[in-house]
Amino acid sequence: MQKYIQFKRERDLGEILSDTFKFIRENYKPLLKALLKYTGPVFLLQLFALGYYSYVSVGQGNNLFTSGVIGQGWGFNMVTGFFFLSLASMAYQAFMNGTIMQSIKSYIKNNGEINVDEVGEGMSQNWSSYLGLGIAVSIMIFAGTIFCVLPGIYLAVPLCLVYAIRTFDRLGFSETISYSFNLIKENWWISFFTLLLMGLIVYVIALIFQLPAIIYTLTKTITYVNEGTFSDPSSMFDWVYLTLNIVGSALSYIIYGMLSVCIGFIYFNLNEQKNHTGAYESIENLGKDE
Numbered sequence: 220m221q222k223y224i225q226f227k228r229e230r231d232l233g234e235i236l237s238d239t240f241k242f243i244r245e246n247y248k249p250l251l252k253a254l255l256k257y258t259g260p261v262f263l264l265q266l267f268a269l270g271y272y273s274y275v276s277v278g279q280g281n282n283l284f285t286s287g288v289i290g291q292g293w294g295f296n297m298v299t300g301f302f303f304l305s306l307a308s309m310a311y312q313a314f315m316n317g318t319i320m321q322s323i324k325s326y327i328k329n330n331g332e333i334n335v336d337e338v339g340e341g342m343s344q345n346w347s348s349y350l351g352l353g354i355a356v357s358i359m360i361f362a363g364t365i366f367c368v369l370p371g372i373y374l375a376v377p378l379c380l381v382y383a384i385r386t387f388d389r390l391g392f393s394e395t396i397s398y399s400f401n402l403i404k405e406n407w408w409i410s411f412f413t414l415l416l417m418g419l420i421v422y423v424i425a426l427i428f429q430l431p432a433i434i435y436t437l438t439k440t441i442t443y444v445n446e447g448t449f450s451d452p453s454s455m456f457d458w459v460y461l462t463l464n465i466v467g468s469a470l471s472y473i474i475y476g477m478l479s480v481c482i483g484f485i486y487f488n489l490n491e492q493k494n495h496t497g498a499y500e501s502i503e504n505l506g507k508d509e
Contacts, residue, residue, distance in 0.1 A: 221245045223331040226323065226487045227496055232413050235488060239417065239481045246326065249333035253322050254476060256335065257342045258314040261307070266469055268307035272300035273461050305357075311472065313353030313382075317342055319479035320386035345385065351392060352381045376411050377403040382479075383486035402489045410485055417481040425471035432463035 321341035364371030
């Protein structure tokens, strides 16, 4: 029988990372079930948007490589594809993070068991809030990055907590964003390094699923160079490449859920340092046991 993981306690960086992998290892089946059930539509939308953008940027851009002339409507289609992909990505990130946080909430409530139906109830009540927060957070981080990269990075660390705050503290829209900065105060650097390390781990794992597309592209490049038929570089990006790229990206999107679990542990670590919620609950439970 798996041992219950206590979320509501303080953790150092190493404990956050190790408990993240432990939680995923012991609960990957209900987590995947919840993700497929409640993020499935936006997940497919994300893949469709990626496929469309890849087709427009690679397929319709062939004239640029072969004749030096951009295909009619190519620029408009590129902008449309990018905009569509951005919206789909915001929606997927919002629903994925919301589903993960609702899964953690169910796990805590049921002392180590994730009730997928409870996750669905939480998503039905909060999906619009998650989506609104996701769009707002994306715009704020994008704006910060446009002016200078550093403000974007600074904003990304506290704002990644908004889904957890909305789920566990039930605050309103503006209160959620405000509280994220208040919660991260004096702990920005340790939270940043935790996210950075976990992000690197997730990136390496996700890169494995992109290897088939990378190997296919390298193989075709070497073949074309050896045969002296490299006059049309766009021919490397055929339907085989597009398929491998989309499948690899689909698996990578699922892997990114690991980072959401890590954010959940970061939230509870910060919340415990500030509010000692878990400690107070433990004291209350001791009193009830007596």
